Amino acid sequence: MTLSLNSVHNINCFEGLKRIKPESIDLLLTDPPFGIDFHKVGTQYNRSQKELGKMYTEIPQENYYDFTLKWLQAVWKTLKPNASGLIFSGWNNLGDILNALTEVGGRLVNHIIWKYQFGVFTKKKFVSSHYHLLYFTKLSKKNDNERTFNRIAEFTNSKNPKKLYFEDVWIINRDYQKGGEKTPTRLPLAVTDKCVRMCSNENDVILEPFLGSGSVVLSCLKFNRKFIGFEISKPIFNVAVSRIEEMRHQLKPDKRKIDSWLEMKK
Numbered sequence: 001m002t003l004s005l006n007s008v009h010n011i012n013c014f015e016g017l018k019r020i021k022p023e024s025i026d027l028l029l030t031d032p033p034f035g036i037d038f039h040k041v042g043t044q045y046n047r048s049q050k051e052l053g054k055m056y057t058e059i060p061q062e063n064y065y066d067f068t069l070k071w072l073q074a075v076w077k078t079l080k081p082n083a084s085g086l087i088f089s090g091w092n093n094l095g096d097i098l099n100a101l102t103e104v105g106g107r108l109v110n111h112i113i114w115k116y117q118f119g120v121f122t123k124k125k126f127v128s129s130h131y132h133l134l135y136f137t138k139l140s141k142k143n144d145n146e147r148t149f150n151r152i153a154e155f156t157n158s159k160n161p162k163k164l165y166f167e168d169v170w171i172i173n174r175d176y177q178k179g180g181e182k183t184p185t186r187l188p189l190a191v192t193d194k195c196v197r198m199c200s201n202e203n204d205v206i207l208e209p210f211l212g213s214g215s216v217v218l219s220c221l222k223f224n225r226k227f228i229g230f231e232i233s234k235p236i237f238n239v240a241v242s243r244i245e246e247m248r249h250q251l252k253p254d255k256r257k258i259d260s261w262l263e264m265k266k
């Protein structure tokens with residue numbers, strides 16, 4: 001059965017992706033597992049081992065390319081011919097994502113660096129304090145004018161309102177998670193909001209196959225985008241559901257019509 005829009009599912013994305021209508025997605029916005037052994041190097045990304053061990057599903061490094069190619073191939077079928085995508089990555093397995101993107105026929109538009117305030121103190125090497133964000137499109141260069149890129153003044157680095165430009169280094173702090181269940185890899189809404197607003201339009205459909213605690217969906221709700229999301233881990237999915245509930249109640253009543261995902265909580 002084809003999945004309805006505005007729904008999130010506690011399932012393996014490989015199962016979910018088969019149930020999305022072909023060529024129905026406008027934007028892929030995803031933060032996949034990084035494929036690193038967090039017990040050795042997780043701390044460099046400020047991801048707590050304790051929390052990860054409890055709920056996060058990782059991919060062994062040796063399988064990372066095959067895993068990435070497999071999910072990207074499945075995603076590719078769901079993307080509209082004029083779709084774009086944004087994929088977060090650490091630096092360890094960045095090469096695998098770039099190679100898999102080339103293999104499926106993705107055309108890289110930008111390689112964005114998201115610089116956050118601070119990683120974790122290291123004595124004998126540089127402190128990691130950035131992620132990569134790969135912005136690609138399914139469109140050929142010839143048809144690139146069909147690509148959505150909203151020139152929103154709020155995000156410009158230019159002082160001249162008549163000449164807006166947007167740099168590919170984003171300096172945005174990570175959130176301090178107050179109270180409630182904490183998730184180790186949560187993206188700040190300042191980052192997901194910017195992706196959603198600049199790279200999609202109202203009512204577009206956004207896909208996040210690796211939902212985590214749901215930041216991408218919260219941005220979709222805030223800015224009136226439709227969404228489909230998958231998360232394999234039950235405890236992390238539960239965090240996403242409570243964050244979505246909370247966000248829905250902050251929205252104006254006419255924007256709260258998103259009910260279909262509720263059935264997926266069971």
Ligand SMILES: C[S@@+](CC[C@H](N)C(=O)[O-])C[C@H]1O[C@@H](n2cnc3c(N)ncnc32)[C@H](O)[C@@H]1O
Pocket residue numbers: 011012013014031032033034055056057058183185186187209210211212213214215216230231232233236
């Ligand atoms: C980097 S985290 C995403 C974090 C998210 N951006 C947030 O704001 O919380 C990747 C997520 O993918 C999930 N995951 C791993 N393999 C999966 C699969 N095959 N299908 C669905 N989710 C999966 C992990 O459990 C983890 O929560």
